[in-house]
Amino acid sequence: MYGRAEAVTGKLLRQMHHRAFLATKVWTSGRDQGIAQMWRSAELLGARTIDLMQVHNLLDWRTHLKSLRQMKEAGEIRYIGITHYTASAFRDLAAIIESEEIDFVQLPYSIDVREAEKRMLPLAADHGVAVLANRPVSGGGLFGQTRGKALPPWAAELGCASWAQFFLKYVVSHPAVTCAIPATADPSHLADDLAAGHSPMPDAAARRRMAAFWDGI
Numbered sequence: 001m002y003g004r005a006e007a008v009t010g011k012l013l014r015q016m017h018h019r020a021f022l023a024t025k026v027w028t029s030g031r032d033q034g035i036a037q038m039w040r041s042a043e044l045l046g047a048r049t050i051d052l053m054q055v056h057n058l059l060d061w062r063t064h065l066k067s068l069r070q071m072k073e074a075g076e077i078r079y080i081g082i083t084h085y086t087a088s089a090f091r092d093l094a095a096i097i098e099s100e101e102i103d104f105v106q107l108p109y110s111i112d113v114r115e116a117e118k119r120m121l122p123l124a125a126d127h128g129v130a131v132l133a134n135r136p137v138s139g140g141g142l143f144g145q146t147r148g149k150a151l152p153p154w155a156a157e158l159g160c161a162s163w164a165q166f167f168l169k170y171v172v173s174h175p176a177v178t179c180a181i182p183a184t185a186d187p188s189h190l191a192d193d194l195a196a197g198h199s200p201m202p203d204a205a206a207r208r209r210m211a212a213f214w215d216g217i
Contacts, residue, residue: 001027001056014046014126023052023132024128025083026068029060037194042076044078054081058092065100079103081133087115094119097127106132109177110212111170112142123149130178135162136171137182145217152213164189168196170210173203 006024013020024041040051053068055061061082068080081104082096082103084129093105105124109116113135118157137143146163160166164182171180182193 001025006041010044010046011071022047022052023054023081025054026064027056027059027146029061029063032068034060034064038067038071038077049075050077052079052081053077054083054104054106054170056083058084058089058096061096065102069101070139073156079104081132083107083132083134084173085208087113090115090120091092095124097123097129102129104130104132104178106134106181108135109133109171109174109180110136110138110142111198111211112138112145113165114211119176121174130177133171133177133180136180139183142167149217154209157204158206158210159195160200161195162192164192166210167198168193170207172197173207 013022015210024045026038026041028034029036037052038050041053043050053071055064065080067200068077071077072080080102082093083092083106084090085108087108088109094109096102097105105120107116108122108130109121110133111175116133119133123129143163150165151160151163155166158166158169160169168180168182171177184190184193
């Protein structure tokens with residue numbers, strides 16, 4: 001699904017001296033096909049253990065969760081996750097969180113798509129499920145809406161030096177969110193994104209202010 005991403009990542013990891021948290025996905029139908037795909041991912045990544053294996057877009061999730069539980073018990077993976085990229089799948093994600101033993105959920109969450117705040121984020125927190133926020137800048141769409149516009153002056157109080165940091169700080173400062181996964185092919189954008197993880201972080205009042213400001217754009 002992601003081309004040569006796992007192979008390139010595996011090559012880079014072999015050159016690193018620091019351990020990475022490895023997360024990838026299974027995205028196929030059938031038990032045997034799923035297991036084969038997951039072992040192939042481990043081979044490409046050069047890893048004996050995958051930290052997080054996720055069922056992508058809930059495809060054949062019942063079958064894969066059975067395999068994942070067995071792999072977790074065998075120490076071949078550390079955590080089990082489920083993912084979807086649309087809010088229309090929230091009902092299904094919620095039902096799985098409530099009925100199955102999973103460790104992570106990946107879902108869309110951004111300052112302009114805040115549907116997850118209503119039920120999904122509180123539910124994940126209540127069940128001890130870590131949250132990966134995908135599309136935290138709406139696939140880059142947020143930048144089109146802010147092109148040529150200045151940050152509000154008070155954004156500096158939150159350590160925001162760019163719109164990317166403004167958007168990402170809003171997402172990662174939510175108490176239920178574990179990590180945001182913005183996509184970029186530009187190293188300078190990567191450095192800008194990483195700066196969003198530095199203090200200070202918005203508190204509840206600042207988050208409300210950020211959301212209200214965005215709604216007024």
